[in-house]
Amino acid sequence: MSSIYGSSSWGRRTESTGFSNQCYHRLFCGPRMVKNGSNTGRQFYGCALWPKEDCHYFQWVDEGNRPCKEDNRNDKEMLLEHLFSNRNEGQKALEEKIVRLKLKKKMVEAKNQEMQLLITKNLKS
Template sequence: MVGPKQQASTGSGSSTNSRHGRVKCGCGVSAIVRVAKKGPNCGMQFLGCSSWPEYNCGFFRWVPENNAIEDLQFQVLEKDTTISELEYDKKLLEEKLKKVQLKKDNLEEDIHEMKNEVCELRIEVMRAIRNEKNYSMALMYSCLLFAFVLFYLK
């Protein structure tokens, strides 16, 4: 790996790559594309200070290879696609949530109505039980009265 203090040469000291011309080094000037001439990274491009070797600000960045750029572009495209799919799924889930919420509200209304009906039925049952007791008492008094009348008629 070529570090900031290792020597590398450039094809032209004043040349800049249009893709990297806006990258500034530590000096504040535009960095230039250089090519490593020695070592295991021989032939690889990197961005370096345009003032090197007179002044070394220590700026160093590898220039990605074209296929690396294409790979990165493909990865960005994949991420964008994934984001779009997730946004679509989110929209579908939000719509589904609205439907479920509406269904829940309707069921809560139904439960409230059923509770009211149960209360009304309890009241009716209590009235029926009271009426049954009243009728039983009336029947018993009627039987006693009938027995009393029969007893006096004999």
């Protein structure tokens, strides 16, 4: 299957579960089990990096063989949301780095000007 990542195994169906069991980070996610609530004991696949960097991938193990169009649409929407979120976080980090570098540049220029004044003063003496 071709995906937004190009031709890859991500998102391909497998015979055993119906899905490749990779989250949107493109990492393998093994089955987990619900411990509380109305779905206690039910198995699911979730983001491999949860809870630190949750990409919100979710698939019930017992529903893996019959994904509906709505599930696929929701998966794609979540993937896009995750990608845009990462892009925005990266852009924000770069903007912060630019601010720090501009401040550092001003400090270096001020130090350079101070050194030039000292050199000029020493040459005159």
